[in-house]
Structure formats: structure tokens, C-alpha cells
Amino acid sequence: MPLQAYTETTIDAPVEQVFERLADFSRYPEWNPFTVRVIGPQRAEVGQRLTLQVRWTRGGGTTSPEVVTRVSPPDVQGMAVLIWRYDHLMARLGLLRCERVQTLSALPDAQTHYVSVETFRGPLSRLTPLKQVQRGFEAQAQALAASFQ
Numbered sequence: 001m002p003l004q005a006y007t008e009t010t011i012d013a014p015v016e017q018v019f020e021r022l023a024d025f026s027r028y029p030e031w032n033p034f035t036v037r038v039i040g041p042q043r044a045e046v047g048q049r050l051t052l053q054v055r056w057t058r059g060g061g062t063t064s065p066e067v068v069t070r071v072s073p074p075d076v077q078g079m080a081v082l083i084w085r086y087d088h089l090m091a092r093l094g095l096l097r098c099e100r101v102q103t104l105s106a107l108p109d110a111q112t113h114y115v116s117v118e119t120f121r122g123p124l125s126r127l128t129p130l131k132q133v134q135r136g137f138e139a140q141a142q143a144l145a146a147s148f149q
Contacts, residue, residue, distance in 0.1 A: 003121075003130055004120070005120075006116070007140075008113065008114060009113075009145050010107065010114075010145070011111060011112045011114055011148055014112065015105070015106040015112045017148070018080075018104050018112045018144070019082070022104070023044040023071065023073075023082060025038035025042050026038075026042035031144065033057070034054060034055060034136035034139050035053070038050050038051070039052075039063075041068075046068055047067065049066070049067050050066055050084075051064065055136075056135075057132065064088075065087045066084040066086060066100075067085055068082075069084060070082070070083040077106075078104075078105060079105055080103070081101065081102070082102045084100055090122075091122075094122055096121075096123075096124040097120075097121045097122050100117070100118040101115075102114070102116045103115045116141060
């Protein structure tokens, strides 16, 4: 069974504005306590390779090479998706495969439901610092919501 980190929150902003903030990697240092910097492209586009600088909530951090696999701005139903996957030799060898899916759904009163799920697969997935990733996801979701207040 794969390991997962999961969080969700409601944000007091329209889905279009929340998607714009998630897709604008250049502004992550302004609001994101988990992914504090993105090295590479400054906007999310399919096929782009990037390196995430991640800060653990209890000190330390790491870098993570990723590739953007899906960028779907809000559609007529108010749904948006941003997906990237781990892009390291360990992933190409099938030892550790990770995919992060962030979805946005428009809610009444110009609010947005945000969900972030990362799934970890492969023989090395059990070495993932899942508690730290979970705390980071929760901090990011809270910060994303707070950035619109």
C-alpha cells in the first residue's frame, strides 16, 4: 500500500486567484513555509523541470528535483489541478516514485477548497520522512489560506 501525505483547507478567495498563486513559483518565498524556493521556471508549465527547496517544520530541509506533469487552470466548473512528480534517478529506477496532486474547487461565496495529496511508492518509500512531509503540507495549506486574508 502506498504512503500518502494529505491536507485540505478552505480559502477565502476565488479559485482563479488561488490557482494563480500556486502556479507562480517565483512568489513561493513570500508565503510558502514548506516549499521556500523553486529553482527553475517561475511559472508552472507541463514538462518543466524544477528543484524544490523544502524546509521541514522542525528544522533542516532538502531539495527535490521534480517535473510538472499537469497544469489545468480553472475550468467552467471551477476545478483546477497542478501536478508534479519526483524526477530523480531513484524514480527512474522505480525505487522511489512520488507524485503531488494539488486540486482546487470553487465554492460558493468566492471561496476555494484546496486539497494536496502526495503518494509515495517503491521499495524506498518507507524511508520517506512522512510525518515531516505531512506537517509541511499542513503548514503550506494554512499559509496559502492566510495569504488571502
